[in-house]
Amino acid sequence: MLKRIGVLSLLSLILVAVLAVGAAPALAQDSTYVDPCVVSADATAEATPEMTVMPSVDNSKISFEIILPNPRGDRSFIDSAAAGAERAIKELGVSGKIIETAGEQEHDAAIRRAVQDKPNLIITIAVASDTIDEIVQEFPDQKFGAQETFFPTTPDYPNLGLFNILTHENSYLAGIAAGMLTTTKKVGAVGGLDTPGINLFIVGFEEGVKSVCKDCTVDKAYVGGFSDPVKGKELATGLFAGGDDILYQVAGRSGEGVLEAAKDAGKFAIGVDSNQDDLYPGTVIVSAMKRVDNAVFSFVKSVVDNTYKPGLQTVGLKEGFAGLSWDVGVCSRTFDKNGPADMVAKLPAVRAAIDAAREKILSGEIKVTNALDTPAS
DSSP: OHHHHHHHHHHHHHHHHHHHHHTSTTTOOOTTOOOHHHHHHHHHHHSOOOOOOOOSSOOTTOEEEEEESSOSOOSSHHHHHHHHHHHHHHHHOOEEEEEEOSSGGGHHHHHHHHHHHOOSEEEEESOOHHHHHHHHHHOTTSOEEEESOOOSSOOOOTTEEEEEEOOHHHHHHHHHHHHHHOSSSEEEEEESSSSHHHHHHHHHHHHHHHHHOTTOEEEEEEOSSSSOHHHHHHHHHHHHHTTOOEEEEESGGGHHHHHHHHHHHTOEEEEEESOOTTTSTTTEEEEEEEOHHHHHHHHHHHHHTTOOOOEEEEEOTTTTSEEETTSTTTOOOHHHHHSOHHHHTTHHHHHHHHHHHHHHHHHTSSOOOOGGGSOOO
């Protein structure tokens, strides 16, 4: 009898040990997690098919023009901006023109040509702040909206509206995914330039990684620009060779090289700005989305609603201008279908940890560093 009790006690101790290991943040398998995307998909299937949104009034006399900093095709923030413009034309019934430029040398002339058309609103994407300053002052009767432009000090013009989309918090959530899924405890980030606007992403990402994997290393590299995928791939290949197994790309078109390097090396990546999960299925785990499309749409809608106001509006995770490709509304599950089975098995626990962190960020319990507010060293 005593022998039997001893065996039972030993089994109990083993069970407790197994449960304790299972409770570790990076390994926990949350069997109670309910995927909201699966629930919403089931609900949608039972509902009436969605009808195309049509404007209730004729807004065709309201017009806008949007100046893109480079041609479409970056599969990042430029494509996102264009998508927002297309949505505004379709859903609001306004007249819109999407102008693609070949780089900074064409921005000034493109904006000035748009002014001659006298649209109700001109939206600029990633145009240099000094160019915006000059033209906005020169044409005080023209309404402007600027996005992806970082001013040394916040401008105060009666005809210029600005959206500042903060991406440190959703980058923190992406960092949780990297920290829980890495097997080497070495991850990294590849940025376009070493600037506060890019480090806003990278610092948040690093803090997210460290929140679930304190002994993880987060390497950083910078391409030196946003349109050099060859250099991006070269840097990423070096980081992977050094032991990193997951890289966060924050480099615009240069970041496509990072994603390609991950695919070639059999490693993994996290996309940025738009949903990049489908670019390399099974390689891109998730994307930290910066909803430039929502900013563009909101600019146009403010003119339609007669609520346009100048000045700076700061938005982010709370307002729905930043998030992950896994979130409801996007519901990317590409990695679930194409990723390695051992990593896919961990995704419920990863998403549960991300949901818990999101709630704490929104409540103020977790404060993620905002690199834009951090003085340069």
